[in-house]
Structure formats: C-alpha cells, structure tokens
Amino acid sequence: MNDFSDIENELKKLxxxxxxxxxxARVEQAMADQEISEDKIIRPNPFRINWVGLGFGVAAAxxxxxxxxxxxxxxxxxxxxxxxxxxASETRSTSSGEFxxxxxxxxxxxxxxxxxxxxxxxxQPQRRIRYQTHQTWQxxxxxxxxxxxxxxxxxxxxxxxxxxx
Amino acid sequence: MExxxxxxxxxxxxxxxxxxxxxxxxxxxxxxADAEDIVQEAFIRFWRRNHAINxxxxxxxxxxxxxxxxxxxxxxxxxxxAEAVSESEHVVEPQFELADEAQFALxxxxxxLPHDQREVLVMKxxxxxxxxxxxTALNISQNTAASRYRYALAALKKxxxxx
Numbered sequence: 455m456n457d458f459s460d461i462e463n464e465l466k467k468l469x470x471x472x473x474x475x476x477x478x479a480r481v482e483q484a485m486a487d488q489e490i491s492e493d494k495i496i497r498p499n500p501f502r503i504n505w506v507g508l509g510f511g512v513a514a515a516x517x518x519x520x521x522x523x524x525x526x527x528x529x530x531x532x533x534x535x536x537x538x539x540x541x542a543s544e545t546r547s548t549s550s551g552e553f554x555x556x557x558x559x560x561x562x563x564x565x566x567x568x569x570x571x572x573x574x575x576x577x578q579p580q581r582r583i584r585y586q587t588h589q590t591w592q593x594x595x596x597x598x599x600x601x602x603x604x605x606x607x608x609x610x611x612x613x614x615x616x617x618x619x
Numbered sequence: 620m621e622x623x624x625x626x627x628x629x630x631x632x633x634x635x636x637x638x639x640x641x642x643x644x645x646x647x648x649x650x651x652a653d654a655e656d657i658v659q660e661a662f663i664r665f666w667r668r669n670h671a672i673n674x675x676x677x678x679x680x681x682x683x684x685x686x687x688x689x690x691x692x693x694x695x696x697x698x699x700x701a702e703a704v705s706e707s708e709h710v711v712e713p714q715f716e717l718a719d720e721a722q723f724a725l726x727x728x729x730x731x732l733p734h735d736q737r738e739v740l741v742m743k744x745x746x747x748x749x750x751x752x753x754x755t756a757l758n759i760s761q762n763t764a765a766s767r768y769r770y771a772l773a774a775l776k777k778x779x780x781x782x
Contacts (some may be wrong), residue, residue, distance in 0.1 A: 458772040461779065465729075465744045468715045468722055470642040474651060478634055481659050485629065488667060 510606035514591065517604055521553055521593070553593035553602055561588045570616065580613040624672040632672055633662055639746035640682055642714055646738060647686040651712050661685045675748060676755035683756065728778045736771035739764055 564586040570579045590605040624632070637658065644654035644661075661682040670677055717723045729737060742748045742756065753764040 458769070458776060461772050461776045462744065464721075464725060464779075465740070465775070468717075468726060468729075468745075470638040470745055471651065471712075471714055471716055473637045473641055473655065477655050477659075478637060480655075481633055481637075481662060482630055484659060484663050485626070485666060488663065489626070 507608050510608065514604050514606060517602075521602065553595050553600075555591070556594040556601065557590070557592040559590045561590075562586070563588060568611075571613070579616045581616055583612045583614060585610040585612065628672055629666055636675075636678075636746070639741075640679075642745050643679060643738075643741050644682055644686055645714050646734065646741065647690055649712070653689070657686045657689060658682060675746075676752040679742060679746070679748065679752075679756040680758075725775070725779070728775055732771050732774060736767045736774070739767040740771045743768055 562585050566584045566586075568582040568584055571582050572579055587608050587610060588605065589608050590603060592601060592603045594601040640658045640662070641651070641654050644657040645651070648654050648657065661678065661684075664685075665678050665681050713726070715722065715726050717726060729740070732740065738757065739753055742753045743750075748756070750761045750764045750768070753759075754761040757764065
C-alpha cells in the first residue's frame with residue numbers, strides 16, 4: 455500500500471466543492487419541519503372503541519327491535535277480526551299498522567381538528583376531524599298517529615387525505 | 620442499535636459529512652443541484668428512520684439507492700439531457716476546488732476511472748470510510764473493496780508517473 459502513498463496524498467489535496475450556500479440550512483429546515491409534523495401526528499390505537507357511541511347505538515337498536523316485536527304480537531288479534539268480518543278500513547289498518555321512519559336529523563354542534571396522522575402505515579398524512587353531533591330518529595304510525603322519537607349524541611371521526619406539498 | 624443522538628448531533632454530523640456526501644452523489648448526476656436533492660432526501664430518510672448516527676455505511680447505501688432510483692425514474696429525461704450535454708461543450712460543474720493544472724489533470728483522470736473503482740476511491744479518500752464500511756454500503760466483500768481501491772490508485776499512478 456506504501457507504493458500508493460504519494461498518489462493518495464495528491465488525491466487528499468483535492469478538496470470537494472462546498473455545498474451551495476443555502477444547502478445545509480435547507481436540510482436543517484427540512485429536519486425541523488419533519489420534527490414539527492412528527493409532534494402533531496396522532497398514532498391512533500386501532501382497537502380503541504368509542505363506548506359511549508356504541509352504547510347509544512345499541513340502545514337505539516334495542517328500542518327499534520322492541521317496537522318491531524310489539525307490532526308482530528298485535529297482528530294475530532287483528533287477523534281474527536279480519537277473519538270474522540273483513541272491511542276495507544280494517545284491512546288498511548292492518549297493512550299500515552306499523553311504525554314507519556318519518557324523520558331523521560343530525561345536528562353538528564362541535565367540530566374539532568385533531569391534527570395529522572398516518573393511518574395503516576400509509577405514507578400519506580391525513581387530517582383527523584372529530585364531529586360531535588346529536589342525532590334524532592322519528593317513526594310514525596300513520597294508522598294511529600302515534601309517533602316515537604329517539605335522540606342520542608354521537609361522535610364521528612373523518613380522515614381527510616392531505617395532498618402532497 | 621439505540622440512537623441517542625441529539626438534534627444538534629445530527630446537525631453537526633450533516634455539516635461535517637455534506638461535502639463528501641455530495642461528491643459521492645455527484646457520481647450519478649452531473650449537476651450539483653441534483654446531487655444536493657439526493658443527499659437531502661437520503662439524509663432526511665436516514666435521520667427519520669432513527670438509524671444510529673455513526674452507521675455511515677447505511678447512510679452511503681441510502682444515498683446510492685436514492686441516486687439509482689432517481690436515474691431509473693428519470694431515465695428518459697437523463698438520456699435526453701446526456702445527449703444535449705454531449706452535443707454541447709460537455710459542460711459539467713466541477714466537483715473539486717482545483718488549485719492548479721496538476722489538480723485539474725488529476726480530477727480529469729479520476730473521472731476516467733471505471734465507476735466501481737471511483738466509487739470506492741471517493742468513499743475512502745474523501746469520506747474516510749473503512750473498507751468494512753465500504754463493503755457493507757456496496758454489498759461487496761472487504762477484499763473486493765480493497766482490490767478496487769488498489770486498482771484505482773494503480774491506474775492513477777500509471778497516468779501521472781509513467782515509466
């Protein structure tokens with residue numbers, strides 16, 4: 455290797471061109487920008503469950519099923535009447551003796567921007583927006599005029615993809 | 620390997636390595652601006668993935684990988700540019716701060732070396748990598764790295780000290 459020491463020394467005298475004036479500053483800025491965005495990133499736990507929302511959802515479903523069961527149990531009695539003396543009005547009552555959906559409202563009363571996140575190891579960041587709403591569902595029995603209304607608060611999280619820089 | 624380097628460590632590491640990294644990247648691109656883009660992307664990727672700051676073999680492998688990706692991506696554009704360059708006066712931005720004619724001739728001779736030899740030479744002379752680090756970065760054996768280095772020096776010596 456000593457044979458080459460002279461040429462090695464000559465090579466070491468060659469100084470590489472320095473980076474352009476703003477290059478080091480640009481890289482440092484890029485590192486700082488990355489750090490800031492890392493701070494804002496929310497890493498969601500994929501197994502986290504919104505128990506409040508789930509509870510209200512289950513309650514609403516239970517009420518709906520209960521109503522459906524009540525309607526089913528009423529049918530044999532009406533069927534007996536129809537068998538005895540069917541009339542146009544009673545037939546109409548039987549066919550319309552169910553609650554039908556009549557209204558649904560969703561009022562958004564709060565919106566919160568929860569920052570950026572990377573979902574499912576995606577390279578594209580997404581903005582996470584949390585909407586807090588109040589939902590109301592209404593059913594009406596056209597035959598009897600009775601109505602049923604279920605209201606419950608809910609939360610909805612929307613992920614909006616952020617396009618490139 | 621746990622990475623406990625502070626932000627300041629990374630900054631000083633980059634300031635120290637930047638000229639050598641740029642020279643390394645310039646082997647694949649003709650302009651300093653392109654080389655700077657490659658080095659920036661490589662360094663940020665290396666830093667973000669929380670690699671050990673002293674894992675230089677991986678840093679140079681990252682620069683090499685990004686440079687080769689860039690060449691593949693922009694193959695058509697690069698060919699057009701290469702044709703344009705060959706048709707013009709073959710103006711290439713200098714890679715060294717040349718003090719005299721001898722250095723100019725040495726830099727020109729360096730450009731004529733086979734790419735695999737020049738690559739090892741750049742990593743060894745201007746980036747102070749060990750043969751073990753060079754071997755890891757290029758995915759070759761240490762013996763191969765050392766051989767390429769010797770062949771490169773022999774070729775240069777032959778040009779400058781003809782017997």
